[in-house]
Amino acid sequence: MLTKLSHRQLRFVGALRAGLSGKAAAVTAGYSPRTAAQAASRLAKSEHIRAVLAAPESHDEFVACADSDEARAARIRMCWLDSLCERAKSGDVRAMLSYFAEWRRSKRRRRRTTRP
Structure with a gap:
């Protein structure tokens, strides 16, 4: 399931799991601050993102959330x-x-x- 997600999408999922709001998670993941709310809404509706959020955190997500x-x-x-x-x-x-x-x-x- 994780292979269908981009690096930014994995960072978005990691930020959501860390407790950030949708807009803040989108900005943290690298989406534009101007369109972060729309990106968060679009990402939250994605079947792949929902499936990853429903599953326990994987090592791939943990690694993808690193800043450097x-x-x-x-x-x-x-x-x-x-x-x-x-x-x-x-x-x-x-x-x-x-x-x-x-x-x-x-x-x-x-x-x-x-x-x-």
């Missing part, structure tokens, strides 16, 4: 770690080892950036 490439990369990494964690909980030993190794790497990165 850096934030998008961080969100992709977070989704990857989530999936590793879920696989580790179900008993996958390789996923558990990968999750711990990545956690150690990120801890080292944080330590390097906080020291003067």
Whole structure:
């Protein structure tokens, strides 16, 4: 279902889920402030948008709502770690080892950036 939505439409859905009004969500998604109210009304009537809003939030929407490439990369990494964690909980030993190794790497990165 998500393949039928454009990047701006995904951002619109993410902004609505974040609690913004229709017009504010349209502006956040990149629609013109002058026509944001009309765009929000049109988007809210779309069958595809309604279906996505009715379904639980997916990783694609979560990633599409990022404001910059850096934030998008961080969100992709977070989704990857989530999936590793879920696989580790179900008993996958390789996923558990990968999750711990990545956690150690990120801890080292944080330590390097906080020291003067």
